[in-house]
Amino acid sequence: MKSAVVLFLSMIGFALAVPVAEAHFKLLAPESAIVENALGDPQKAGPCGGTAADAGTPTNIINKVRGGQKLHLKVQETVFHPGHYRVSLAATRAELPADPQSVTRDSARGPQSVSAPIDKEPKAPVLADGLFVHTAKVADAFESDIDIPNINCAKCTLQVVEFMAEHGLNREGGFFYHHCADVQITADPAKPIDKRWPSAK
Numbered sequence: 001m002k003s004a005v006v007l008f009l010s011m012i013g014f015a016l017a018v019p020v021a022e023a024h025f026k027l028l029a030p031e032s033a034i035v036e037n038a039l040g041d042p043q044k045a046g047p048c049g050g051t052a053a054d055a056g057t058p059t060n061i062i063n064k065v066r067g068g069q070k071l072h073l074k075v076q077e078t079v080f081h082p083g084h085y086r087v088s089l090a091a092t093r094a095e096l097p098a099d100p101q102s103v104t105r106d107s108a109r110g111p112q113s114v115s116a117p118i119d120k121e122p123k124a125p126v127l128a129d130g131l132f133v134h135t136a137k138v139a140d141a142f143e144s145d146i147d148i149p150n151i152n153c154a155k156c157t158l159q160v161v162e163f164m165a166e167h168g169l170n171r172e173g174g175f176f177y178h179h180c181a182d183v184q185i186t187a188d189p190a191k192p193i194d195k196r197w198p199s200a201k
Contacts, residue, residue, distance in 0.1 A: 025162050027179035028141060029074040030063035033157070039078045040179065045172040047096040047159055048180035052172060063158075067187035067194075068150035073131075073143065075160060075179075080137040082165040084118065087146055089158050090125045091199040093180070096159050097125055102175045109168055113175035116163040124149070124196035149194035153185040156200060 026032075026040035034042070034049055034056030042056050043049040050056040065071050073087065090096045104111040118130035132142040158181045167175050185200070187193055 024077070024079040025177060025179070026076045026078055027074075027160055027181060028076055029072050030065075030158060030181040030183060031061045032059060033061070033180045033182050035059055036179070040076075040177075043173075043177045043179055044170050046099055046161070046174075046176065046178050047093050048157065049178045061182065062155060063181050063183045065148050065183050065185045067148060067152065067185050068191040069148055069188070070145040071148050071158070071183075073146050073160070074141050075132070075162075076141040077134075077138065077162075081167055082135045083163045083167075084116075084129075084133040085131040085142070086118075086122075086126060086161050086163070087128045087131065087158065088125045088161075089127050089149070089156055089183075089197070091153055091156055091197060093157050095125060095199065096157060099161060099174055099176045100163070102163070104175075107168075111169050113163075113165050113167045115165060116175065148185060149197055150187050150191045151185055151194050151197045151200040152187045153183070153197070153200040156183050156185055156197075157181075158183050 024039040024041065024043065026036050042051045042054045044051050075085065088096055100116045102116045103114045105114050119126065122129045127146050131144055160179050162177045164175050
């Protein structure tokens with residue numbers, strides 16, 4: 001009887017020690033600003049991934065983009081969680097928008113995410129919001145073409161964040177995971193310059 005009680009208590013202890021499931025994704029296109037492993041890590045901390053212990057190894061890749069054209073975005077979710085994605089563009093990482101405020105509920109393990117707002121008419125620096133909304137595991141990569149503003153920018157940051165529903169708190173990134181790509185944008189001289197990115201050079 002005693003051994004059965006010990007076994008039962010050990011099982012409870014193990015269950016409590018298991019971390020809350022975490023969603024992960026890889027940024028496949030454009031090429032990421034940091035080296036990602038098979039799961040896409042490190043990606044917890046905003047605005048561009050990494051963690052407090054590992055900021056990530058820079059790839060030093062500059063993706064070249066034509067202003068006023070579309071950029072192909074491709075992400076692969078490596079660990080499933082319901083959620084969606086948002087894409088932003090800024091001249092510097094400091095100008096990237098804060099992660100949206102999540103709606104949460106209380107649980108025995110602390111706050112759990114329920115939802116996050118999606119802006120159906122996003123404004124600069126957000127390019128697209130509510131991409132790839134999903135509530136079930138998807139085997140294929142998510143892909144979309146994103147409109148790039150007609151600007152000149154030697155090294156802008158394209159940020160992709162994933163909101164994770166039904167997820168425990170990630171102390172370094174709330175309920176979001178983050179990846180960025182460095183992009184060099186050359187404006188199309190036949191089109192007007194987009195004034196919504198005044199600090200882009």
